[in-house]
Amino acid sequence: MLFNLYDSDLEPIDRWETRKARVAEYIQWAHPDVIGSQELQSDQFDDLCALIGEEYASYGVGANDGKRAGDIPAVFYRKDRLQLIKAQTFYFSETPEVISKNPFGGKNTLTVCHFRDKQTDHEFLILNTHLAFGNIERRFYEACKLRDFLLNKKNQLPLLITGDFNTFPFRQELDLPFYDGDKIVRIIENGCVFDSFKCASFGHFGPISSTNFCLEKKKPFCSEGEPGIILDHIFVSNGIQVLSHGIDAARVDGHFPSDHFPVIVDVIIQ
Structure with a gap:
């Protein structure tokens, strides 16, 4: 599962302090093996660890200082199902293994976790990230760095990439902030990975939109999104069979848990 958990400039009912219990309840109901989260701040990370920590362990560091400052692209995983073998954070920059800015002055990271499935003994990687929103050139740069990481990595284990890639499609009839998503x-697909939305054996379920932002009202948490606007993707490599792909617009106590819908894939690691 991937789940963007943004918390800023929201109505009181949708602020983190109010909705964190909804997030935890949804996760406990969906019961995913792995969650790639985006836009968590340190207080959110701490809260989520406390709420679901009995069942889930986690790894993630803040992009600003490699500790707790800035966005934390954290990975949560079921302790009874998965063993974390190794976890690293890389920067989208010219020096990815040290805390560093990209040429546009920002810091953004890629979380890489190496897991062993305790049931099957298969090993695999989870990569989790969130590409830049406001700067088209920076988003292009980060996507290219992700592609290069995929092409040059020495570890050839099967992998899944979870992320909010801010991929607004080329649909000029809509008033979108950008049109470079395609x-x-x-x-990213040039890094020898495949969009799970396109390759699921049993297809897709749920809305064909990954946010509840209403274009007419210009606000989140008030619709099931505009069909065709999918910002959040799970990419897979060879060695991963995708059975189904879903976007879940479920509410908890009548309210959405986040401004992004969780994206869920059911896979077989071969």
Whole structure:
């Protein structure tokens, strides 16, 4: 599962302090083996660890200082199902293994976790990230760095990439902030990975939109999104069979848990 958990400039009913219990309840109901989260701040990370920590362990560091400052692209995983063998954080920069800025002055990271499935003994990687929103050139740069990481990595284990890639499609009839999403997806797929939305054996379920932002009202938490606007993707490599892909617009106590819908895939690691 991937789940963007943004918390800023929201109505009181949708602020983190109010909705964190909804997030935890949804996760406990969905019961995913792995969760790639985006936009967590340190207080959110701490809260989520406390709420689901009995069943889930986690790894993630803040992009600003490699500790707790800035966005934390954290990975949560079921302790009874998965063993974390190794976890690393890489920067989208010219020096990815040290805390560093990209050429546009920002810091953004890629979380990489190496797991062993305790049931099957299969090993695999989870990569988790969140590409830049406001700067088209920076988003292009980060997508290229992700592609290069995929092409140059020495570890050839099967992998899944979870992330909010801000892939607004080329649909000029809609008032969208950007139109480069199709290009960003192609760049990432050039890293020898496949969009699970396109390759699921039993297809897709749920809305064909990954946010509840209402274009007419210009606000989140008030719709099931605009069909065709999928910002959040799970990419897979060879060695991963995708059975189904879903976007879940479920509510908890009548309210959405987040401004992004969770994206869920059912896979077999071969």
